[in-house]
Amino acid sequence: MGAVSGAKLVADGVWRTFTTGSVETHAIAETSLAVFEGEFLSLLGPSGCGKTTLLNLFAGFDKPSGGRVLLDRREITGPGPDRGVVFQEHALFPWLTVRENVGAGKRVKAESRAGQKEIVDRQLELVGLSAFASYYPRQLSGGMKQRVSIARALANAPEVLLMDEPFAALDAITRLQLQDELVRIWKQTRMTILFVTHNIEEAVVLSDRIAVMSPRPGRIREVIAIDLPKPRDPNSPEFNAVERHVREVLWQGIDAAPNDPATL
Amino acid sequence: MIVSGEKVESQVVPVGKVSGTKRPTIGFPYFLIAPISIMIAWETVSRLHLMPTLLFPSLETIVLTTLDTLTGFWGTTQWYSGALLTHASASLLRVATGFAIGGSLGVAVGILAGLSDRMCRTIDPTLQFLRPVPITAWIPLAVAWFGIHERPAIFLIALGTFFATYLNARHGVKYVDPVLVRAARMLGYNTRWEVLRTVVIWSALPNIFTGLRIGLGLAWMCVVAAEMLAVKSGLGYMLWDAYNFLRIDLIITGMISIALLGYLSDRVLLLFQRIVLKWEQ
Numbered sequence: 226m227g228a229v230s231g232a233k234l235v236a237d238g239v240w241r242t243f244t245t246g247s248v249e250t251h252a253i254a255e256t257s258l259a260v261f262e263g264e265f266l267s268l269l270g271p272s273g274c275g276k277t278t279l280l281n282l283f284a285g286f287d288k289p290s291g292g293r294v295l296l297d298r299r300e301i302t303g304p305g306p307d308r309g310v311v312f313q314e315h316a317l318f319p320w321l322t323v324r325e326n327v328g329a330g331k332r333v334k335a336e337s338r339a340g341q342k343e344i345v346d347r348q349l350e351l352v353g354l355s356a357f358a359s360y361y362p363r364q365l366s367g368g369m370k371q372r373v374s375i376a377r378a379l380a381n382a383p384e385v386l387l388m389d390e391p392f393a394a395l396d397a398i399t400r401l402q403l404q405d406e407l408v409r410i411w412k413q414t415r416m417t418i419l420f421v422t423h424n425i426e427e428a429v430v431l432s433d434r435i436a437v438m439s440p441r442p443g444r445i446r447e448v449i450a451i452d453l454p455k456p457r458d459p460n461s462p463e464f465n466a467v468e469r470h471v472r473e474v475l476w477q478g479i480d481a482a483p484n485d486p487a488t489l
Numbered sequence: 490m491i492v493s494g495e496k497v498e499s500q501v502v503p504v505g506k507v508s509g510t511k512r513p514t515i516g517f518p519y520f521l522i523a524p525i526s527i528m529i530a531w532e533t534v535s536r537l538h539l540m541p542t543l544l545f546p547s548l549e550t551i552v553l554t555t556l557d558t559l560t561g562f563w564g565t566t567q568w569y570s571g572a573l574l575t576h577a578s579a580s581l582l583r584v585a586t587g588f589a590i591g592g593s594l595g596v597a598v599g600i601l602a603g604l605s606d607r608m609c610r611t612i613d614p615t616l617q618f619l620r621p622v623p624i625t626a627w628i629p630l631a632v633a634w635f636g637i638h639e640r641p642a643i644f645l646i647a648l649g650t651f652f653a654t655y656l657n658a659r660h661g662v663k664y665v666d667p668v669l670v671r672a673a674r675m676l677g678y679n680t681r682w683e684v685l686r687t688v689v690i691w692s693a694l695p696n697i698f699t700g701l702r703i704g705l706g707l708a709w710m711c712v713v714a715a716e717m718l719a720v721k722s723g724l725g726y727m728l729w730d731a732y733n734f735l736r737i738d739l740i741i742t743g744m745i746s747i748a749l750l751g752y753l754s755d756r757v758l759l760l761f762q763r764i765v766l767k768w769e770q
Binding site for chain 2: 284285286303304305306308309310312314316317318319320321322329330331332361363377378381
């Protein structure tokens with residue numbers, strides 16, 4: 226695909242192998258992908274398809290074995306405040322209150338005291354946790370922690386938001402609530418979001434495009450654009466049609482992969 | 490050290506109900522059963538002369554001896570009459586000095602060894618090799634080097650404190666949750682020093698406090714051992730001196746004093762820990 230204009234994040238012929246002892250695992254085969262400005266793109270696939278590995282390359286936590294990952298056409302060499310990350314395990318600092326966590330980013334700290342307060346207040350408002358500003362993370366429910374985690378990432382004014390299965394550890398109902406919230410936040414901020422999930426419905430609810438991945442070696446099978454207005458109704462026939470198509474592509478990818486008990 | 494979350498979320502349960510069930514009830518003072526039983530047994534042995542009175546002085550004698558060492562009113566404890574606080578503060582000062590030196594060195598070296606693999610491989614094997622040597626085994630060397638004086642005592646206390654704080658600080662730093670380090674790095678804290686300052690120190694703090702509390706306990710052991718052989722003042726010295734004159738009452742006074750000081754100093758440290766680690770409450 227290469228560096229397309231308007232592309233915020235680009236993976237350009239990236240591949241990644243892990244070597245443990247004499248065994249080489251192809252986590253990602255040569256892959257290219259572009260995430261456009263203001264777009265919500267999901268990486269969808271079964272466990273072991275390399276979707277988190279790809280996200281870690283964008284985050285700068287990991288380096289590709291070959292190819293390049295770019296943000297605004299500049300090569301990514303390590304983690305940085307221009308790419309906010311929301312982790313599966315909230316990863317909040319337990320010794321900081323909700324307010325302090327949201328204001329923990331280096332870019333926030335660079336602001337004046339009044340500026341910091343304004344940023345933190347706005348983000349807490351956005352995720353609906355203003356009343357919990359003085360709580361410590363351990364006093365919050367899983368869903369609330371993840372909202373704080375989103376607020377912390379957004380407060381640091383990143384160029385893009387990388388979300389690594391952020392709702393996977395939540396119960397089904399909380400998960401639906403947070404999906405709704407994320408749609409609302411995305412509509413309000415028009416943030417460029419790369420979202421990793423193994424939940425088909427979640428991907429269809431949230432995404433402008435879904436990159437369906439298949440395992441062994443991890444590769445992008447097909448990128449599916451969803452042209453439905455958000456928020457979406459999961460009961461509508463259009464939604465179901467998209468979901469069916471995504472499911473088909475996903476299963477084709479799994480069936481095509483070499484047989485392995487882990488994917489059955 | 491992590492206190493599990495007992496707090497019930499206010500959203501889930503009406504607040505009034507929670508505070509109603511949490512009201513402390515005045516319970517039976519179970520903790521008094523053991524000491525009172527021991528005292529009754531002791532007094533029985535003493536009064537019925539089941540053992541020589543010399544070895545089991547009556548509780549009354551022990552109480553009077555303790556009061557005399559505190560006030561000097563009766564003069565029954567000769568040169569220890571009214572001298573308990575002097576000896577206690579001598580021991581306390583040694584513990585405080587040795588603990589401050591050993592504790593801060595232990596935390597500093599522990600953090601370094603936890604941060605750098607190379608540093609750990611350089612110093613850890615030597616320290617692990619020296620650690621099993623009991624503090625009492627260091628006494629001859631300490632006295633030979635420093636003489637009968639404050640310095641060998643403080644050296645021994647610092648040494649004892651050092652190993653405990655070193656081990657715990659190193660462990661705390663080494664096993665910092667890597668996800669938290671990633672979180673700090675994505676927030677813009679990328680240099681080693683920034684990661685140390687924003688994440689590592691904080692997540693190691695509970696372990697560091699555990700080490701300090703163990704270290705303080707060891708410091709009291711060390712001070713008594715050191716004072717028995719290496720100094721001529723303090724509660725340890727008083728204990729050994731009392732043994733030489735077979736004043737069991739005075740020995741008991743000394744032991745209770747050490748227990749009390751050890752307990753109280755631990756409470757002070759615990760209070761400090763609660764203030765610093767306020768997110769764990």
